[in-house]
Amino acid sequence: MRNPLRRFYGRGDLHFITFSCYRRRRFLGTPRARYRFVKILDQARSRFRFLLIGYVVMPEHVHLLVSEPKKGNLSKVLQVLKQKVSRSLRKPARKPSAQLSLAFAATRDSPAFWQRRFYDFNVWSERKVREKLDYMHRNPMQRKLVSHPKDWPWSSWSHCEKGEVVLIRIDTLDEEKSPASLAKRKSQKPHP
Numbered sequence: 001m002r003n004p005l006r007r008f009y010g011r012g013d014l015h016f017i018t019f020s021c022y023r024r025r026r027f028l029g030t031p032r033a034r035y036r037f038v039k040i041l042d043q044a045r046s047r048f049r050f051l052l053i054g055y056v057v058m059p060e061h062v063h064l065l066v067s068e069p070k071k072g073n074l075s076k077v078l079q080v081l082k083q084k085v086s087r088s089l090r091k092p093a094r095k096p097s098a099q100l101s102l103a104f105a106a107t108r109d110s111p112a113f114w115q116r117r118f119y120d121f122n123v124w125s126e127r128k129v130r131e132k133l134d135y136m137h138r139n140p141m142q143r144k145l146v147s148h149p150k151d152w153p154w155s156s157w158s159h160c161e162k163g164e165v166v167l168i169r170i171d172t173l174d175e176e177k178s179p180a181s182l183a184k185r186k187s188q189k190p191h192p
Helices: 031-048 074-090 102-109 126-142 157-162 173-177 179-187
Strands: 014-020 052-057 061-066 119-123
Touching: 014 074, 014 126, 031 052, 031 074, 052 126, 061 126, 119 126, 126 157
Parallel strands: none
Antiparallel strands: 014 061, 014 119, 052 061
């Protein structure tokens, strides 16, 4: 019997999440698939109310740096995110086209879209936040997909380094400490 993964939730830490496509296949290998993933990620963030500090979508895996969600836990967030992406990218095209969609045909033939589990690392310091952001943002360059991280649009690099708008809104850690969120916390009843 395998050792079960241990998750540490409820500490208020950020989480560096990594998850992969089934057998590291390139199911996110097209721009269309990566754009779809980002759109569904934004929907999941709205539904579960977590902060997205950084991300990169690679052809066969994803890295996220997120806060703990206000609703549910990260296991539930990842379950819903992965299911929605899988269903969206595996469904047949609405209209037959003159060209074959080979990249997506491969996803329909596979028994799964995602690997079952995900890697979760609790990030507890500013130094670790920077380390994890640097790691994820260098990923497309190290894989020789681009010559500089700024050239990979499915990443938070341009926001984190230059403050530019990217495909999805990137949150800051200061949002947790904003006057509105502090006032909301003060008005909440303490637990018995």
